[in-house]
Amino acid sequence: MSDPLDIxxxxxxxxxxxxxxxxxxxxxxxxxxxxxxESDEIGIVGVGEATLPQMKNFNDALGIDEAxxxxxxxxxxxxxxxxxDWGKKGARYIHPFGVHGPxxxxxxxxxxxxxxxxxGWESDIxxxxxxxQAARMRRFDFPSKDQAAIESTFSYAYHFDASLYSVFLxxxxxxxxxxRTEGKVRDVVRDPQSGDVRxxxxxxxxxxxxxxxxxxxxxxxxLLDKTLGVGWEDWSKWLPCDRAFAVPSERGEFTPFTRxxxxxxxxxxxxxxxxxxxxGYVCSSSFIKDDDAAASLLRxxxxxxxxxxxxxxxxxxxxxxSWDKNCVAxxxxxxxxxxxxxxxxxxxQVAILQLLPLLPAKxxxxxxxxxxxxxxxxxxxxxRDFLILHYKLNTRDDAEIWRYCAAMEVxxxxxxxxxxxxxxxxxxxxxxRRKTRPSCYMPGGVA
Numbered sequence: 001m002s003d004p005l006d007i008x009x010x011x012x013x014x015x016x017x018x019x020x021x022x023x024x025x026x027x028x029x030x031x032x033x034x035x036x037x038e039s040d041e042i043g044i045v046g047v048g049e050a051t052l053p054q055m056k057n058f059n060d061a062l063g064i065d066e067a068x069x070x071x072x073x074x075x076x077x078x079x080x081x082x083x084x085d086w087g088k089k090g091a092r093y094i095h096p097f098g099v100h101g102p103x104x105x106x107x108x109x110x111x112x113x114x115x116x117x118x119x120g121w122e123s124d125i126x127x128x129x130x131x132x133q134a135a136r137m138r139r140f141d142f143p144s145k146d147q148a149a150i151e152s153t154f155s156y157a158y159h160f161d162a163s164l165y166s167v168f169l170x171x172x173x174x175x176x177x178x179x180r181t182e183g184k185v186r187d188v189v190r191d192p193q194s195g196d197v198r199x200x201x202x203x204x205x206x207x208x209x210x211x212x213x214x215x216x217x218x219x220x221x222x223l224l225d226k227t228l229g230v231g232w233e234d235w236s237k238w239l240p241c242d243r244a245f246a247v248p249s250e251r252g253e254f255t256p257f258t259r260x261x262x263x264x265x266x267x268x269x270x271x272x273x274x275x276x277x278x279x280g281y282v283c284s285s286s287f288i289k290d291d292d293a294a295a296s297l298l299r300x301x302x303x304x305x306x307x308x309x310x311x312x313x314x315x316x317x318x319x320x321x322s323w324d325k326n327c328v329a330x331x332x333x334x335x336x337x338x339x340x341x342x343x344x345x346x347x348x349q350v351a352i353l354q355l356l357p358l359l360p361a362k363x364x365x366x367x368x369x370x371x372x373x374x375x376x377x378x379x380x381x382x383x384r385d386f387l388i389l390h391y392k393l394n395t396r397d398d399a400e401i402w403r404y405c406a407a408m409e410v411x412x413x414x415x416x417x418x419x420x421x422x423x424x425x426x427x428x429x430x431x432x433r434r435k436t437r438p439s440c441y442m443p444g445g446v447a
Contacts, residue, residue: 005032005362008210010185010200010223012038014162015331015348016216017169018058022352024176025062032359034177037200037208039184049162049271049278050078050258050342053097053155058349064172072168073160074274077256079135081341085262088395094257095341096131098154103147130154140256157342159258159271159278181208188227196326197223211362213327221333224319228327231320238388238410239316240401241266241338243290245297245309246280252303258342261300264288264399267340268300277303282338287401314338316384322376323369328355335380340390343383350379385414 007023009016016036023034059069069075080096101109113125126132131154134140144151174180183202191198199209215223224230236242243266251272259270266283281297288296294309318335322328330351337343354375358368391405392414410418 002361004030005212005359006210007032007034007212007214008200008208009034009036009214009216010038011216011218011333012036012166012170012180013216013218013331014166014345015218015333016214017166017173018345018348019214019216019330019352020178021062021169021173021176022058022356024173024178026356027359029177033179034173035179035181035208035210036173037181037183037185037202039182041184049159049273050081050269050339051157051160052342052346053157054346054349055157056155058353062172069165069168070158070160073158073164074276075158075160076254076273077140078157078159078258079131079140079154079256081258081260082135082255083260083262083390085396086260086267086390086394089398093126094129094132094135096129096135096154097156098129098131100125100128101153103150103153106153135255135257138253138255159273161273162345181206185222188223190227194325195228197227211326212360212364215327215329215333216331218332219314219336221319221329223327224322224324224329224333228324230324230329232315233317233320234315235317235337235384236315238384238408239338239391240284240286240404241282242313242315243285243293244280244282244312244314244338245290245294246278246312247297247301247309248276248306249279249301250303250306251275251277260340262394262396262402263296263300265293265401268297269339270302276306279305281309282340284401287399287404318377318380321373322351323372326364328372330355334376337380337383337387340387341383343387347379347383351376381411381413385411385417388414389418 009019016038020034020036023032059066080094082092082094084092099106099109100113105112109128110125113123113128116123130150140156141151143154143156146152170180183204183206185200186203187201188197189199189201190196197213199207201207213223215221217223220226254272261268261270263281263283265288266281269278269280269282271278279297279301281293283293290311294311297309298305314336316337319329322334331348334351337347354372358372360368388410392408392410394402394406396402
């Protein structure tokens with residue numbers, strides 16, 4: 001039997017402790033040993049408080065008790081994201097975590113609804129979503145296990161304090177065998193022949209050796225960027241926001257959804273937790289001054305602010321590769337896409353779950369590395385295009401950022417998706433018109 005793979009995770013926070021917990025839970029100690037190096041002196045970004053439904057799946061797989069996690073993280077349930085003033089001023093819709101229409105019609109309902117509109121039926125597709133109706137009424141319940149019931153047509157996610165979630169996971173990971181080492185990295189030692197990372201030298205003089213290193217050092221990207229020199233792919237021409245101002249406030253209206261409100265130079269989030277509400281303004285420094293953005297955020301908060309706005313600078317994009325030599329970057333060390341659709345923690349989760357089945361032996365097979373990079377690149381580009389779409393399809397002309405986004409060229413992959421969607425919708429509507437007998441029924445007798 002070969003020796004266990006020694007895995008060293010640099011950095012705690014959400015990314016580091018999610019990785020550590022998953023590794024010690026899903027991998028036997030005979031397969032790998034996990035050590036996490038972090039310093040209490042180094043803060044974490046810690047503004048991400050909204051998740052996607054995949055977060056529940058991740059927690060369930062780890063064997064986490066949901067009620068215990070919610071208490072520990074001051075969490076709340078989330079049915080979707082409400083978008084206000086996107087597309088045009090006065091517009092309001094909810095992106096639900098669920099389907100529209102009956103449980104057995106998710107694959108065709110949108111096209112049937114479009115056909116009904118063309119036939120003269122006046123309705124809002126939001127009216128046909130169970131999750132949207134519950135969110136509008138400020139209600140929450142767990143989905144039904146009866147797959148034929150309308151109450152089964154949605155899922156849910158969480159709002160939680162990300163820093164508290166990290167602390168919660170740390171307790172689980174350490175209990176299951178992860179070793180935490182306190183300390184700041186002074187130097188990174190590389191193998192002179194292969195260029196692989198061999199060890200981390202801490203300020204205390206301690207040396208931490210490993211076979212595989214996971215870089216969870218955030219925007220600093222100490223291993224992938226600073227040590228291995230992996231390049232950065234800049235996507236700011238499509239996603240121009242490069243600032244986030246965050247401020248907590250007293251808890252106001254308690255909604256089972258995240259709210260995203262379009263602003264004069266970006267958009268504003270509102271995330272209710274048990275003990276407070278998280279607020280933030282994601283904006284572009286090309287279209288608004290920092291002081292004006294902070295003041296605009298404070299004016300918009302609907303309850304008493306609990307602190308002064310904290311600014312976070314970023315650039316939308318990703319590393320050219322997320323796994324180079326014997327180093328894998330997870331979370332912000334790998335890339336950053338603004339939190340418009342709550343995908344930041346999801347990208348951490350995806351990286352971890354893609355890495356688990358591709359874990360190498362002590363000698364890394366480059367095919368495993370290439371496959372991981374292929375999968376992660378595909379996920380980043382898919383989410384990138386989804387976020388760009390929010391900006392590109394707006395019809396607002398009241399602010400410079402919206403005019404810029406409406407006129408900008410989009411990636412070829414997104415242009416193809418838009419053209420394909422429009423073409424497919426037309427074809428399916430035509431197929432529906434040729435049928436002599438309707439395959440579904442909508443209010444008013446329009447099929």
